[in-house]
Amino acid sequence: DIQMTQSPASLSASVGDRVTITCRASQDISNYLSWYQQKPGKAPKLLMYGASKLQRGVPSRFSGSGSGTDFTLIISSLQPEDFATYFCQQSYGTPPWTFGQGTRVEIK
Amino acid sequence: QITLKESAPTQVKPTQTLTLTCSFSGFSLRTNGVSVGWIRQPPAKALEWLALIHWNDDEDFSPSLKSRLTVAKDTSRNRAVLTMTNMDPADTATYYCVKTVRDYDPLTSYYPIYFEYWGQGILITVSS
Numbered sequence: 001d002i003q004m005t006q007s008p009a010s011l012s013a014s015v016g017d018r019v020t021i022t023c024r025a026s027q028d029i030s031n032y033l034s035w036y037q038q039k040p041g042k043a044p045k046l047l048m049y050g051a052s053k054l055q056r057g058v059p060s061r062f063s064g065s066g067s068g069t070d071f072t073l074i075i076s077s078l079q080p081e082d083f084a085t086y087f088c089q090q091s092y093g094t095p096p097w098t099f100g101q102g103t104r105v106e107i108k
Numbered sequence: 109q110i111t112l113k114e115s116a117p118t119q120v121k122p123t124q125t126l127t128l129t130c131s132f133s134g135f136s137l138r139t140n141g142v143s144v145g146w147i148r149q150p151p152a153k154a155l156e157w158l159a160l161i162h163w164n165d166d167e168d169f170s171p172s173l174k175s176r177l178t179v180a181k182d183t184s185r186n187r188a189v190l191t192m193t194n195m196d197p198a199d200t201a202t203y204y205c206v207k208t209v210r211d212y213d214p215l216t217s218y219y220p221i222y223f224e225y226w227g228q229g230i231l232i233t234v235s236s
Contacts, residue, residue, distance in 0.1 A: 001171075030213070032220040036155075043204055043226035044155065050211050050220070087155055091220035095168045099155040 002026050002090050006100035012108040019075040021103045023066075023088035031067045032091040038102075039084045047086075048073065075105075083107055110134035112144075112205045112227035120199075120234050126192040130205035130227065137163055137183045143208040144181070144188040147223065148201040156201075160208065160221070161188055195234045202229040 003026035013019050023033065031051035036044035046055045048064040051071055061076045075082055088100040116128040128146065135142055145160035145168075160168040161179040169177050178191045192199065209224035 030216075032213075032218075034222045036223070043229050044223075045226070046209075046222060046224050049209070049222040053211070055224075089155070089157075089223070091222060095157070095160075096170045096172075097157045097221065099157070101154045 001096055002029060002092060002098050004088055004090055004098050004100040006086075006088055006103050008103060009101065010104040010106060012106045013078050014108045015078055015080055017078045017108075019078050019082075019105060021073045021086055021105075023071045023073070023100050025069045025071075025090055025092075027092075028068050029090045029092035033064075033066065033071050034089045034091065035062075035064055035073045036087045036089065036099075037082075037084045038087065044087060078105070110207060110225045112207060112225060114203060114205045114227045114230040116203070116230055116232060118230065118232060120195045120232060121236055122196055122234060124195050126190075126195050126199070126232060128190045128192070128203055128205075128230070128232075130188045130190070132186050132188070132205070132207065135207060136186070137161070137181050137188065139163055141210050141219075143210075143221065145206050145208060145223070146179075146190045147204045147206055147226075148199075149204070149229075150198075150201040153201075158192075158203075159190055197234045200232065200234045202231045204229045 033051045034049040035047045038044040085104045112132040143162045146158040181188045205227040206223040207225040208221045210219040
């Protein structure tokens with residue numbers, strides 16, 4: 001199975017901050033990577049796919065980059081509604097499709 | 109509008125079989141390229157993909173759980189069902205039903221799958 005490792009596990013930030021979350025795959029997954037946002041008690045929400053493609057309806061302050069094994073999710077100016085846990089997920093080749101362990105973004 | 113909703117008994121005893129139904133609207137599992145799947149999340153832990161059933165009757169399973177899982181679809185009633193045998197307390201989790209979206213990579217002609225729509229989730233507790 002392809003292992004997905006996110007860092008950091010958690011971070012504290014203030015409204016307006018630029019936030020960067022990284023995700024590393026245990027092997028080359030091309031750009032077959034997505035990001036999800038999950039708020040407490042809610043289902044995850046697809047934010048980005050294909051590493052850098054913004055899902056419709058997602059604010060443009062979210063951006064993604066990377067290819068191969070290293071990927072980044074950036075929130076350019078953190079808003080109050082962005083405090084949540086973020087997961088990456090790989091879709092390379094055959095199943096299983098695996099997720100990172102999550103990054104919790106908390107209010108400083 | 110696309111919606112999905114999971115239904116199942118919320119309490120299951122060890123060794124019992126879980127039958128989890130996903131009822132959906134706004135799309136059809138007869139449509140080319142459409143797939144419905146299940147993902148679970150133990151309390152305060154990460155997400156784990158379990159299974160997919162595709163429009164063409166193909167099925168995919170997590171290798172670690174394959175021996176315990178079956179999937180089926182009822183396209184006339186817009187439902188999909190996941191069955192998990194021999195439940196264990198370690199299977200306690202919120203189970204989500206998901207609809208996939210397929211991207212396309214023209215360089216490789218590969219269609220990577222992402223989880224575009226999610227049900228609200230249902231917490232299944234396995235305990236004697």
